[in-house]
Amino acid sequence: MALDIQAIRSDFPILSRILPNGKQLVYFDNAATSQKPKCVIDAMTKYYEQYNSNAHRANHTLADEATTALENAREKISQFFGTTPENLIYTSGATEAINLVSYGWARYNLKEGDVIVLTEMEHHADIVPWQELSKEKGIEVRYVPINNETFTLDMDAFEIAIEDASLVCVTHTSNVLGIRNPIEQIIEMSKEVGAHVLLDCAQGAPHEKIDFNNLGADFIAISAHKMAGPTGIGCLLAASERITEMGPFMTGGSMIKTVTTDGSTYQNGHTMFETGTPRIAEAIGWGAAVEWLSQFEMKDIHNHVHQIASWTGREMNKIPGIKIYGDPDNKNSSGAVSFLHETIQSQDLAFLLDEGGFAVRTGHHCAQPLMDALGVPSTNRASFWIYNTQEEVESFISHLKFICERFA
Amino acid sequence: MEDASWPSHLDSIVEEFRDCFDSMERYELLFEYAKKHPSPLSLDEWNEENQVLGCQSRAHVKCSLDENGLFLLRAGADAQIVQGLMAITAIAVNGQSAIEVSKLSPKYVEEMGLKSSLTPSRANGFLNMFKRVVSEAEILSEV
Numbered sequence: 001m002a003l004d005i006q007a008i009r010s011d012f013p014i015l016s017r018i019l020p021n022g023k024q025l026v027y028f029d030n031a032a033t034s035q036k037p038k039c040v041i042d043a044m045t046k047y048y049e050q051y052n053s054n055a056h057r058a059n060h061t062l063a064d065e066a067t068t069a070l071e072n073a074r075e076k077i078s079q080f081f082g083t084t085p086e087n088l089i090y091t092s093g094a095t096e097a098i099n100l101v102s103y104g105w106a107r108y109n110l111k112e113g114d115v116i117v118l119t120e121m122e123h124h125a126d127i128v129p130w131q132e133l134s135k136e137k138g139i140e141v142r143y144v145p146i147n148n149e150t151f152t153l154d155m156d157a158f159e160i161a162i163e164d165a166s167l168v169c170v171t172h173t174s175n176v177l178g179i180r181n182p183i184e185q186i187i188e189m190s191k192e193v194g195a196h197v198l199l200d201c202a203q204g205a206p207h208e209k210i211d212f213n214n215l216g217a218d219f220i221a222i223s224a225h226k227m228a229g230p231t232g233i234g235c236l237l238a239a240s241e242r243i244t245e246m247g248p249f250m251t252g253g254s255m256i257k258t259v260t261t262d263g264s265t266y267q268n269g270h271t272m273f274e275t276g277t278p279r280i281a282e283a284i285g286w287g288a289a290v291e292w293l294s295q296f297e298m299k300d301i302h303n304h305v306h307q308i309a310s311w312t313g314r315e316m317n318k319i320p321g322i323k324i325y326g327d328p329d330n331k332n333s334s335g336a337v338s339f340l341h342e343t344i345q346s347q348d349l350a351f352l353l354d355e356g357g358f359a360v361r362t363g364h365h366c367a368q369p370l371m372d373a374l375g376v377p378s379t380n381r382a383s384f385w386i387y388n389t390q391e392e393v394e395s396f397i398s399h400l401k402f403i404c405e406r407f408a
Numbered sequence: 409m410e411d412a413s414w415p416s417h418l419d420s421i422v423e424e425f426r427d428c429f430d431s432m433e434r435y436e437l438l439f440e441y442a443k444k445h446p447s448p449l450s451l452d453e454w455n456e457e458n459q460v461l462g463c464q465s466r467a468h469v470k471c472s473l474d475e476n477g478l479f480l481l482r483a484g485a486d487a488q489i490v491q492g493l494m495a496i497t498a499i500a501v502n503g504q505s506a507i508e509v510s511k512l513s514p515k516y517v518e519e520m521g522l523k524s525s526l527t528p529s530r531a532n533g534f535l536n537m538f539k540r541v542v543s544e545a546e547i548l549s550e551v
Contacts, residue, residue, distance in 0.1 A: 347465040347487040355431050
């Protein structure tokens with residue numbers, strides 16, 4: 001079903017912002033973070049104005065309300081991702097979720113000589129924790145290359161890399177290329193060789209339905225802020241069997257059963273990994289965000305984003321000097337379109353686009369190994385989401401052409 | 409050179425930018441400055457020691473005293489906007505004493521209508537390079 005984009009836009013106060021230079025904001029940096037609908041902002045404000053209290057710690061009314069809201073949010077969010085509250089561990093975002101797998105699962109279950117498979121497409125958040133673990137425990141880290149023509153993973157190399165692997169860590173969708181990996185095939189192949197699978201769904205979750213129990217991955221890392229939720233919260237979805245194999249990551253209050261001067265015992269399940277005061281307002285905000293998103297079919301969001309991303313890609317290809325890194329025409333691609341101009345340096349181009357009111361990302365996108373594989377130091381990236389319009393991308397292309405004609 | 413100001417020989421350049429019709433014309437002029445004043449540091453002089461760290465582009469700064477003991481800035485960046493601003497900064501500081509350069513503020517960039525170039529979040533942009541120049545001038549003034 002076609003989305004009513006104008007009605008959707010009216011839920012986002014920030015989209016009507018006029019920038020200091022008098023230009024209307026056109027927000028194309030959604031792969032970095034999405035904007036937040038008013039209901040999310042209101043839910044968080046209501047918590048602070050009406051029932052701000054610490055959760056799980058007291059018996060007074062406010063504490064009960066805060067605890068109920070925190071756990072209701074867990075229920076809504078886990079349901080949105082096709083699983084149960086017991087399988088959802090709140091984290092600060094996808095980065096912490098991946099670190100939780102590294103510190104809380106891999107450190108307890110992998111040993112010297114074991115193999116972890118990554119890809120060249122990974123965000124630094126899905127590389128550095130494994131490099132650290134490798135240094136500490138003598139674990140071998142293998143990287144699956146990308147095909148520079150199609151910008152897709154080399155699945156033949158993948159098949160070879162996963163032999164004897166204990167853990168396969170793959171991004172669902174590349175934050176640079178917008179390419180969606182064949183995650184179903186990756187999970188199946190990994191399971192066949194007895195490897196566990198961690199999916200980084202930071203980019204995938206805003207664009208398609210993540211159905212944790214049906215997918216069969218062992219771990220899924222998600223950030224709320226890229227899917228209409230607030231910053232500072234995300235989650236690790238973990239299979240029940242894997243949770244029982246995990247040990248403490250961060251320690252302190254809330255995650256303990258008993259503490260004596262001789263030592264401590266720990267809670268079971270997700271509680272063991274949520275130490276300290278929970279991110280209560282953020283969880284409530286994320287709950288409101290998934291409730292807001294639930295009024296739409298995720299495939300409608302994907303189709304809308306794909307339509308404007310593929311149009312943008314086709315129009316960019318007509319501009320002399322512009323090269324696209326990725327395949328926005330591919331029906332599975334998300335809304336990220338990375339590009340470079342052959343003579344206008346990426347930072348300059350971003351400045352000049354910003355002068356027109358267009359917010360795009362520039363840099364290595366925390367994916368330096370991918371930049372190395374592509375043979376570039378950085379790219380510009382326009383990334384679209386549910387509230388972006390055809391008119392916006394038309395005006396973007398028009399401004400981009402103007403810049404290229406004037407500054408190349 | 410006075411505090412929070414710029415040397416008088418920069419006035420005509422500041423004026424030239426101020427007179428631009430709009431921001432795009434201003435950036436066009438800045439690109440021209442970058443082209444007219446390419447990096448005096450050759451690429452093989454771009455090294456880790458003189459690199460201004462950041463994430464968006466490469467930028468390098470080398471400061472020294474010339475044979476007369478006066479400040480000499482040589483800077484290179486792969487972004488034309490940063491290169492243009494550094495070329496203008498070199499015009500401002502070269503031939504001044506290190507102590508004068510250490511007191512320089514980037515206000516002239518604001519006056520040129522390029523305030524957005526001074527935003528701290530513009531990683532590895534002009535502001536980072538400018539801070540490096542001022543800090544090296546402080547060190548050189550103590551020599």
